[in-house]
Amino acid sequence: MTELRIEGLSKDFGTFRALDNVSLDIPNGKFVCLLGPSGCGKTTLLRVIAGLEAPSDGRVYVGGTDQTNVPTHKRGMGMVFQSLALFPHLDVAKNITYPLAIRGVDKAAQRARAEELLDLVRLPGLGARRIHQLSGGQRQRVAIARGLSINPQVFLLDEPLSALDASLREHMQIELRQIQQSLGVTTVVVTHDQTEALTMADLVIVMKDGVIQQAGAPMDLYHRPANAFVAGFIGTTNIMPCTVADGAVSVLGHSFPITKGDRIATQSGAAQLSVRPEHVVIGGTTEGLAAEITFLRDLGESLHVLMRVGDQEINAHLAPGHGHDLAVGKSVNIRFRNGQKVVVQ
Numbered sequence: 008m009t010e011l012r013i014e015g016l017s018k019d020f021g022t023f024r025a026l027d028n029v030s031l032d033i034p035n036g037k038f039v040c041l042l043g044p045s046g047c048g049k050t051t052l053l054r055v056i057a058g059l060e061a062p063s064d065g066r067v068y069v070g071g072t073d074q075t076n077v078p079t080h081k082r083g084m085g086m087v088f089q090s091l092a093l094f095p096h097l098d099v100a101k102n103i104t105y106p107l108a109i110r111g112v113d114k115a116a117q118r119a120r121a122e123e124l125l126d127l128v129r130l131p132g133l134g135a136r137r138i139h140q141l142s143g144g145q146r147q148r149v150a151i152a153r154g155l156s157i158n159p160q161v162f163l164l165d166e167p168l169s170a171l172d173a174s175l176r177e178h179m180q181i182e183l184r185q186i187q188q189s190l191g192v193t194t195v196v197v198t199h200d201q202t203e204a205l206t207m208a209d210l211v212i213v214m215k216d217g218v219i220q221q222a223g224a225p226m227d228l229y230h231r232p233a234n235a236f237v238a239g240f241i242g243t244t245n246i247m248p249c250t251v252a253d254g255a256v257s258v259l260g261h262s263f264p265i266t267k268g269d270r271i272a273t274q275s276g277a278a279q280l281s282v283r284p285e286h287v288v289i290g291g292t293t294e295g296l297a298a299e300i301t302f303l304r305d306l307g308e309s310l311h312v313l314m315r316v317g318d319q320e321i322n323a324h325l326a327p328g329h330g331h332d333l334a335v336g337k338s339v340n341i342r343f344r345n346g347q348k349v350v351v352q
């Protein structure tokens with residue numbers, strides 16, 4: 008029972024409120040991503056969970072036990088810092104077992120554990136290396152191994168992959184997820200990268216200005232965003248001001264009927280319409296919104312079509328083989344696929 012529960016957590020730095028009444032339930036063995044823009048309080052929340060920062064209000068429970076006043080080293084938490092914070096004067100094995108050394112674990116057990124963890128993070132035989140003899144990706148693995156050395160109840164990582172280049176980062180996301188699944192350790196990773204969150208997480212928690220906007224499974228957030236911020240932060244989307252009335256959504260001077268599957272948060276009044284680029288349909292109709300194409304970006308796997316309707320920019324993503332007749336400057340009619348309109352407040 009190592010579920011993590013956070014209850015009414017707030018953190019003030021002077022008069023600035025970095026976390027505002029944050030509550031969360033993270034089930035045992037789940038992989039959770041804290042996702043949000045820079046400065047929204049992700050690191051602060053992780054530090055409060057770890058006990059590196061005392062909350063101004065609220066409590067932290069691990070496995071049902073109140074840990075709020077328990078010192079960091081007694082919380083059974085493994086941590087990977089954004090800076091990695093590896094020790095250049097220690098070799099790889101000693102870096103990995105440092106948390107065991109300060110807990111007084113004997114040397115033979117430390118060596119055995121280092122071997123085990125080096126295998127786990129796929130660095131077998133590199134225990135005697137110095138940190139400066141490792142690549143960025145290898146250092147990352149050492150930091151992960153060190154975070155796991157005490158066999159933590161809860162594993163906390165702050166933007167662990169942000170220093171890696173794109174392809175290595177993607178590779179490590181998958182590997183980190185596989186390691187977490189093999190150990191079944193309850194894990195919280197901070198990231199500002201939505202793709203990273205979608206790749207790794209069982210549960211994504213979107214934060215803004217110290218407040219949780221929405222918590223849920225990745226595809227829940229994608230298909231049923233609680234507000235325009237979440238809609239825009241998870242995946243890409245078109246957000247347009249709209250009004251809802253009489254079973255229809257009016258947007259940019261055109262009225263679209265609400266159809267089965269549309270997710271409409273309000274029955275009437277002003278709101279915001281979110282339509283994913285893959286659900287914007289171009290042509291094949293004389294109805295719909297009159298748009299002008301402003302840019303075409305062919306990525307091979309999809310064709311991105313940027314358009315304008317008045318001052319509103321609208322983005323469509325077409326599957327390969329579509330859109331050959333499109334050109335910059337061309338006028339087209341667009342509509343939104345039935346059942347794919349999302350109206351949020």
Ligand SMILES: Nc1ncnc2c1ncn2[C@@H]1O[C@H](COP(=O)(O)OP(=O)(O)O)[C@@H](O)[C@H]1O
Nearest residue numbers: 020023025043044045046047048049050051052
């Ligand atoms: N020790 C501190 N003293 C004062 N302000 C801080 C401190 N730590 C963080 N903050 C502020 O709290 C906010 C959240 O910071 P942080 O948790 O680091 O955000 P994130 O990790 O999401 O980028 C920021 O505005 C930051 O400037």
Ligand SMILES: [Mg+2]
Nearest residue numbers: 049050051165
């Ligand atoms: Mg941070």
